[in-house]
Amino acid sequence: MQLTGAQMVCECLIREGVDLLFGLPGGAILPLYQTLPEYPKLRHVLVRHEQNAGHAADGYARASGKVGVAVATSGPGATNLVTPLATAMMDSTPIVAVTGQVPRAAIGRDAFQETDTTGITMPITKHNYLVMDTKDIPRVMKEAFHIARTGRPGPALVDLPRDVLTETAEFDYPEHVNLPSYKPTLEGHGQMIKRAAQLIRESERPLLLLGHGALISGAFDEAREIAERAQIPVITTLLGIGAFPGDHVLSLGMPGMHGQAHNNWAIDRADLIIGVGMRFDDRVTGRLSAFAPNARVIHVDIDPAEVGKNVRVTVPIVGDAKRVLHALAMQVDKVSRPDWIAEIDALRDEHPLYPGGSGGLRPQRVIQEICEATDGRAIVVTGVGQHQMWAAQRYVFKEPDLWITSGGLGTMGFEVPAAMGAAFAQPNRPVWSIAGDGGFQMTMSELATIVEHNTPVKFAILNNGNLGLVRQLQDLFYGGGRVASGYTGNPDFVKLAEAYGIWARRVTEESEVRAAIEEAAAVDGPALIDFRVEPEENVYPHVPAGESVFETIESPAGREALAWLT
Amino acid sequence: MVDVTLNTERVHTITALVNDKPGVLARIAGMFSRRGFNISSLAVGVSETPGLSRMTFVVEGDEWVVEQVVKQLYKLIDVVRVTNLSAESAVMREMALVKVRSNADTRAEIMQLVDIFRAAIVDVGKDAVIVEITGNEEKVAAMIKLLQPFGVRETMRTGRLAMTRGAASGARRERAHTGGSAPDAEVVP
Missing domain, CATH: 3.40.50.970 (Thiamin diphosphate (ThDP)-binding fold, Pyr/PP domains)
Structure with a gap:
């Protein structure tokens, strides 16, 4: 032809x-x-x-x-x-x-x-x-x-x-791809899987760290099987959120710079880390020399170049996460670990998530309300910054593949177009774009496209009038020198949305949050809520870049205790 | 856990069989530079298989660097095979052309040196000769050093070429090791 x-x-x-x-x-x-x-x-x-x-x-x-x-x-x-x-x-x-x-x-x-x-x-x-x-x-x-x-x-x-x-x-469409130089390894090596099972057997304080690879390969059931059978608490990286049910008793949350502090302390205590489809990124590990000092490491990844790149690995397994975990699950013994679970529970009690200061509308509260209103089953898309971290900490996903965020590159503005794309992919799921006022203004031109297709994206702008995480870094580590982080000419986002013909509301009080979310959800098509959140609110915990868990700032009080860092 | 510490700084010879396509050299050179790997020499030529070229890299770095170089090369779709050659198991050679000033008085002396090094004079002019020398880098360097007093006008070196000894062809696949003697380390794309 x-x-x-x-x-x-x-x-x-x-x-x-x-x-x-x-x-x-x-x-x-x-x-x-x-x-x-x-x-x-x-x-x-x-x-x-x-x-x-x-x-x-x-x-x-x-x-x-x-x-x-x-x-x-x-x-x-x-x-x-x-x-x-x-x-x-x-x-x-x-x-x-x-x-x-x-x-x-x-x-x-x-x-x-x-x-x-x-x-x-x-x-x-x-x-x-x-x-x-x-x-x-x-x-x-x-x-x-x-x-x-x-x-x-x-x-x-x-x-x-x-x-x-x-x-x-x-035109002749080839049936097969002929790429002799490209043959990804899918099956993990049997001997290595056996050794991994042995390490799990020997371990008293194991942790499972699930990353994006676990989601991509669809290893949700397999990861859960291993975690439950061997009673291994599960930490999900920023991009791995959703790879394990967030409301599960073994689910600990996110590690690293802005993860719940108990995760980093658990990693510090662990004697075995099983990293699956994650790459021990610097935001996860902090200072490498202080990361998981007591642990042996099993690293499962489909990309051989990731294994051994950042941390020393005891048992490397190159392969597809789902297949490897499936094989591993069959060799893992059913055990209970009351001591380790109790230790972790104590860590959770000792290091509760900072709820946000009193005063204005707390952004943390907004995320919680969105989570409750959508029963942890909406697709949530974020940009990069404070709003992203609050969402990662507080939206509890009950299913996989609902959390869409720019993790590695940290691309502000991702939240608007990516939410639009997600809504085209899943027309029957609610899609919430949790945005910052900074990122939103980078890509808000897509509102027009969204209107053209009546794409039902619900925008929740956590509007604090500044580049929040930049301002936070300036306050914490640059002596409060707020250079080029404040926005004084933000548009009226409600009027802006209305100019596009999009339903919009402004929320300034915590008491109005839930009703606005439910009203927006009920709109047939896109909707936007301008949440005027407390502009001074910071993301806690905060492990300073290149530092270890011992330098974690868990709340504004911790910030003063670590004044030497500035 | 400790980070991957840097030690045993040394020079490694890596050969790669790659698709002979436009842009392949740019992909490889780009990967080396953006990941901060140092190449001290790079030689490229067609291989025994049509459509494939063979490259020899001399890479400076410790074991971690070499392991990453091998793995990152494998990630490039156009790279078919990577081999990390040890000094003992491979023949390594370099060729150089050296243009040396010469006149009737010095020509004989230069020819004597060339003979000792089993090099060859491949061009003779009125006031210069071109010496062709093949050997390991030390031999080439020694030749150039001895020619220096006569006045070296220009040198051109190919960079290192390397080939495994014995019947084994470069077909033996380099282990993309993932740490220790792990069987899984034998993973190649």
Whole structure:
């Protein structure tokens, strides 16, 4: 069958199960857009900025488990995808970006809207392609989707010169991918799994640390089986939240810089850490030399490069988390650990989560109310900063794959487009975008897209009129020098939403919180609540960067005790 | 637990079989630079298999660095195979071209040195010769040092090439070790 390159791209997308594209057209990619009407199966969502197309594809991918697709033109269209590609790379999200490029003859001549897209995105994609021959499109698209969704998932980019899209060639979609150099290891090594089971048997104070990999592989049941059978308390990393039911008696919460302090103390006490699909990131470990000083480590990860990268590992297991945990669960003995559980319970009592100061509307309270109103079963999307940490600490997820946040890259503004993408993926789930007033203003142009599609995203802006976490760092570690962290010209977010035709309310009192949440939830379509929260509120606990659990600041009182740090 | 401590700083020879495609060198060089690995030499050429090139890297660093280099190379889709060669099990060579000033008085002396080093004079001009020398880096360096007094105008070195001894081809897969002698360390993509 002879097809144009543009037709081939559409055929490939359909064959890969794609039915939704987020994008914004431009000259170089126009041949693809002009072909879209021939393929009604491909629904296109026109965004207001390419960055948001990328984050929407990311949110869509995380909420659906499918590959998200973003489309952009050459030059600025492609460079606007840089942040979402880097975000997806750090958080192992499968997205495929399709970008237009100037015609082949113009490449390298600084043509209008030319940029070296594959060169720019090389370190922030799992793999990328510049297609110089129309007949290569089927193979390249097949490989791009395969690479994006298998192994440790990640973003792939396919750059298509305009004349490659318009030329015709024989279309023959390959049945299989032929990539001899890319064969992810899925099964864990039997001997290592046996040794891991042995370590668990020998351990008195084990901890299970679940990361994003546990969610990606769908290891929810397997992790729970091991935890319950061997009575191992479970800690979930920022991106692993939801990999274990948050209301389970063995669920401890999040570790690290802003995790509940008892987690870090438990890690300090543990004699065995079982890290699954997580990478011992610096926000989790703090100072490496002081991390888990008494523990041996079992590290399960599908990416061999993560094993042994940050911490010394006693038992390395490279493989898919679900398969490894399934095999491990069969070898783990049923035991009880009353002493260890009691010790952890004591740690919990000793280190309660700081509830927020008196005075204004507490942001912590807002999160709790959203959690209660949605029964821990809404999709929650956040940006980066204080609101993200409060949500991570206080929204208790009862199911997996509901928590969508920019963890590794820490991308402010992620909350608006990613929530939109998630809502397209799960139209029957409530989707709450918990936003900061800073991040919201970075990507709020997508409100227009949301209105166009009546996408039922509920925005909860924790509006404190400043870049909260920056202000907090300045207060705690820079002697209170509040440089460039205060916003004095914020818009009236209620009026702003209303300008878009979005239902909106302002909340200033704690007594109004629940009713506003329920009203917003009842709206058929998007809604926005401007929560005017106490601007001086800080996120506690706070382990200073590069420090250990011993330097944890657990509340404003702890801040004074650690005055030497400033 | 202690962090992965840095010790036993040394030089390692790593070879990689990679797809012979545009941009592959950029992917590899980019990975080295953004992860802060130091390459002291890099040599590339086509391999015995059409469509594949072979690269030899000389990498400075401790065991942790080398393990990460091997694993990070494997993460690149275009890298087919990586081998960490030990000095004992491999033949390592470098070639250099050295342009040396020469005249009727010095030519004989230069030729004598070249003979001792089993090097060759591959071009003779009125006032300069080009010496071609092959050997390990020490031998090449020694040759250049001895030629220095005559006036070295230009040197061009290939960087290290390496190949395992015996029948084993570079096909033996490098263990992407994950710590200790763990069987799982044999994982390759």
